[in-house]
Amino acid sequence: MGWFKKHTYPDFWNTYADCFKRNQEQNLDNTRFVVFDTETTGLNPKTDRILSIGTIAINNYAITVSDQLEIYLEQDIFNTETVKIHGLLKTGTSEKVTEETAITQFLNHINNAVLVAHHVAFDIAMINACLKRMALPKLKNNIIDTGFLYRKTLTSVNQNSHYSLDELCEKFNIPLHDRHTASGDAYITAILFLKLVSFLKQQKSGLQLSDITLPKNRIGLL
Amino acid sequence: MNTIALRISDFLKQFPPFSMLTQEQLLAISGAVNIIHIETEAYVFKTTEPIKNAFYVVKEGAIGLYREETNSLVDKCDEGDIFGLRALIRQGNYKLTAKALEESIVYSVSSELLEAYITTNIEANKFLMQSFASNTLLGQDESLPKPIFAKTTLTDFNDAETANYSKNPIYCNPKTSIKEAAKIMTNNRVGSIIITESKKPIGIITDKDLRVKIATGQVSIDAPVTDIMSSPVITYAKNISVAEAQIAMLQHKITHLCITTDGTTNGDLTGILSEHDILVIRENNASVLVKEIKRSQTPLELKHIRMRCEDLLKRYLNQNLPINYVAKIISAINNNIIKHAIDLAVKETSSNPPTSFAWMSMGSQGRQEQLLLTDQDNFLVFENVSESEYNNTQKYFLNLAKKITTNLNTVGFEYCPANMMGSNPKWCLSLSQWQSQFKKWIAQPDQDNLLLSTIFFDFDFVYGNKALADNLSENIFEAIESHDIFLNYLGLNALKNPPPLSFFRNFLVESSGEHKDQFDIKARAMMPLVDAARLLMLSSKTASINNTVARYKKLMELEPQNKDIYEACLLGFEDLLRFRTLQGLKHNDSGRFIDLQQLSKADRLELKSSFKAIKSVQELIQTRFKLSQLM
Known part of the structure; x- marks a missing residue:
């Protein structure tokens, strides 16, 4: 009978999962978005680890600075190559927490918000890898990729090109402050997201959440 | 830890009243602001809306405040x-509507934050109160939510x-009686008469x-002047x-001002200033010069005339006359001075x-x-002579040119x-x-050429035989026609200086030298x-128009499809020219290098829109001359 036994998950997961029992709000105006970015030791979700997570929430189309998270994680695995990019050293000055604490804080912060990131699949994969190590299921949130969203603003040309955050910031005239810190990138992505949404809203009246979220079948793609 | 809040506080602390707050107060505010993105033409608030529970700080872009009615x-x-x-603060209604003039990012700061951290700070609160008070003193609508940190540019009349x-x-x-008054006016051949009571002006009657009021039969000609006079009069x-x-x-909306001893209606009348007097002052000077x-x-x-010309320039600019009109008059005077110096x-x-010979000005004077x-930039062209006479002829004109440049230097056009x-x-x-020189430059467009x-x-063309000048410009068009790659190189050259669009974020200033940290x-x-x-005119093969404004005007005609771009360039250039001239007059230099710290907000916005014009015309050039392949 053990097969049917319900998994017993920690309280923080149950609280998180309970948020999804209600139907997802489709009206963009009332949707809470959490824009986030992870800095990692490398690009392989299986072997690499998250160094830091930065988030910032958007409520009612306003970036809410008080609704944010900036977490630095303790490290066992360390890749000296990527230090050049993010500048996070294994023993930095910022206060660090365990991976488990980080994920607990993250889930508690995001609840059922729509997650937004640039090339979101990677960041989601990194978080899901953490969840797996903690023997927890995958993230349940709706997901928006700003790279995918940008391609939606284009006509058929170059639909499949890959656009880096730097390229898009240049196109949209967004100053690159604190690039390559999780919080800095989250903020830049948030501005980019607002610009893209406002552009798409002009193109299509009555824009809904389902118009901009990533189709579920694409989330696994990296 | 909140990196984003830190960045916001870095920004806010540059501006009062935030600059007056303690680090803790500033961080508390920065950690709680909302950041709003506003599309061009979108509203932040309208007068009809209830007050939002926040005030706003512009982070990027520009917000216009409009009077709704x-x-x-x-x-x-x-x-x-x-x-x-x-x-x-007043808990009133919005008196003005706030709409984005361009895509903007705005911080919204809640009233709770204002109360908790700003109005409790003695210095910051004093600053706010003073800003309100001084706005009132300036005679503005007391309830007008004027941006309190905007430095208004008041034209300086003292020099005028x-x-x-x-x-x-x-x-x-x-x-x-009105009849009497009309007789006095006719006898004195004036268009107005002041009504005075013990020397103090109380009213005025004009033609x-x-x-x-009279010719229409509305009032009798025997009625007293007080029946039809305009009162009170405006005095200075x-x-x-x-x-x-x-x-x-x-x-x-009047045509006459009364001059009194103390500038008020209580002073004794000492004179009258009519619109006509002003026209005379304005028109006469250029022709007198x-x-x-x-x-x-x-x-x-x-040289002395040239110095007086500078006064004229100042007056024109203070009067806000169209810069192109000003430029034409001043150039005409300059040309006359140069001609006379050559004479x-x-x-x-x-x-x-x-x-025969011709004297040409080039560069900005051209x-x-x-x-x-x-500085003076000029050259001399003389009619073709036989080879045996060439050296002596050139020697003669070099001697003449030396005298001319010396004269010009005395006038104030310094040696190049x-x-x-x-x-x-x-x-x-x-x-x-x-002709062969120009051809060579066009055929071999290296950096120097x-x-x-x-x-x-x-x-x-300034002086001498104009046919020589015409011949030269024809020659340029012919040479370009046979070497049209020249235009592509000229195009590359025209794109050398990209527009300083990031002006307000990362000031594009000179990084070294005498003018370090100034904007060129x-x-x-x-x-x-x-x-x-210049490039677009040369490629359009239109006969020589040299003036930049005239060139853009012509381009608007030639290419209606790009009218908007050229018009923006035209307006942008006029603004820049006015701006540079005012700067130069103010600092008594060429006006070329500008200290950005001293710019008023209005100036900055004006400059910013000129930069946008540069961007669009450069994009047009890049496409038209297929420069991306060459770059």
């Missing part, structure tokens, strides 16, 4: 400006010439009153400037010229865009440091020599527009 733009807020604060007014005003007492003290007088007339130029005997006299040099020379005295003057044997040539082309091809308005903003106009 008239849809008139009352103020512009850009980086660091605050709006929507007054309504919040004092208006000449009529010191023998015609007046009568209040008991005089118009007689037409409107005798040192009123022309600009002030004009503004006063426009404001009150030109007449005096013709009469001058020495370069030194010309004087020719008279000084013992023998007559062996053949384009008639030289408002302030700068690069020696680009007709007195240089390289730039004093026969027509055929010039391109630079020379950009300077020499903007030439303007000539190289970074004006030359790109000049270069673009």
Whole structure:
């Protein structure tokens, strides 16, 4: 009978999962978005680890600075190559927490918000890898990729090109402050997201959440 | 830890009242603001809406404040400006509507934060109260939510010439009949009469009153003047400037101002200043100067005229006359001065010229865009002569050119440091020599030849045989036609200076040298527009128009599909020219290098829109001349 036994998950997961029992709000105006970015030791979700997570929430189309998270994680695995990019050293000055604490804080912060990131699949994969190590299921949130969203603003040309955050910031005239810190990138992505949404809203009246979220079948793609 | 809040506080602390807060207060605010993105033309708030529980700080972009009833733009807020604060503090309604003039990012700061951290800070609160108070003192609508940190640009009238007014005003007492008054006016050949009571002006009658109120039969001609006079009169003290007088007339929609001993209606009447007096002042001076130029005997006299011309320039700019009109008048005076300086040099020379010649101005003088005295750039072309006579002919003209450049130097056009003057044997040539020179530059567009082309091809005939000048410009078009790759190189050259669009974020200032940290308005903003106009004109094969504004006007005609771009360039260039000239007059230099810290907000916005024009015309050039392949 053990097969049917319900998994017993920690309280923080149950609280998180309970948020999804209600139907997802489709009206963009009332949707809470959490824009986030992870800095990692490398690009392989299986072997690499998250160094830091930065988030910032958007409520009612306003970036809410008080609704944010900036977490630095303790490290066992360390890749000296990527230090050049993010500048996070294994023993930095910022206060660090365990991976488990980080994920607990993250889930508690995001609840059922729509997650937004640039090339979101990677960041989601990194978080899901953490969840797996903690023997927890995958993230349940709706997901928006700003790279995918940008391609939606284009006509058929170059639909499949890959656009880096730097390229898009240049196109949209967004100053690159604190690039390559999780919080800095989250903020830049948030501005980019607002610009893209406002552009798409002009193109299509009555824009809904389902118009901009990533189709579920694409989330696994990296 | 909140990196984003830190960045916000870094931004806010540059501006009062945030600059007056403690680090903790600032961080507390920064950690709790909301950041809003506003599309162009979208509203932050409207007068009809209930007050939002926050005030706003512009992070990027520009927000316009409009008076709803008239849809008139009352103020512009850009980086660091605050709006929507007054309504919040007074708990009143929004008096103005806030709409984005361009895509903007705005911080919204809640009233709770204002109360908790700003109004409790003694210094910051005092600052807010003072800002409100001083706005009131300026006579503005007390409830107007004017952006309190905007430095308003008040034109400085002190330098402006004092208006000449009529010191023998015609007046009568209040008991005089209208008929009597009309007789007095007719006898004195004036269009107005002041009604005074013990020397104090109480009213005025003008020709118009007689037409409107008497000729129509509305009032009897035997009625007292008080029946039809306009009262009270607008009075000023005798040192009123022309600009002030004009503004006063426009404001009150009147044509006459009374001058009294103390500038009020309680003072004794000492004179009258009419619209006509102002017209006389304005029109006369340029033509008077030109007449005096013709009469001058020495370069030194010309120098004094040139200095008076500078006063004229100041007055024109203070009066806000269209810059292109100003530029035309000043260039005309300059041209006359140069012509006369050449005349004087020719008279000084013992023998007559062996053949005809033409003297050309080039660069900004050639384009008639030289408002302030700068270096002289010129060249001389003489008619073709036989080979045996060439050396002697050139020697004669070099000698003449030397006298001319010396005269010009005395007048105030300093010698060109690069020696680009007709007195240089390289730039004093026969027509055929010039033709082959120009051809060579066009056929071999290397860096040096391109630079020379950009300077020499903007030439303007000043003196001598005009046919020589016409011949030269025809020659340029022919040469370009057979070497059209030249235009592509000229195009690359025109894109050398990209627009300083990030002006307000990362100030594009000079990084070293004498003008470190200053903005080079000539190289970074004006030359790109000049270069673009020259290139497009040359490629359109339209007969020589050298003036940048005229070039864009012509381009608007030639390419209606790009009218908007060219019009933006035209307006942008006019703004920049005015701006540079004002800067130059203020600092008594060429106005080329600008200290950005001293710019008012309005100035910055004006500059910013010029930069956008540069961007669009450069994009057009890049596509048209297929420059991406060459770059």
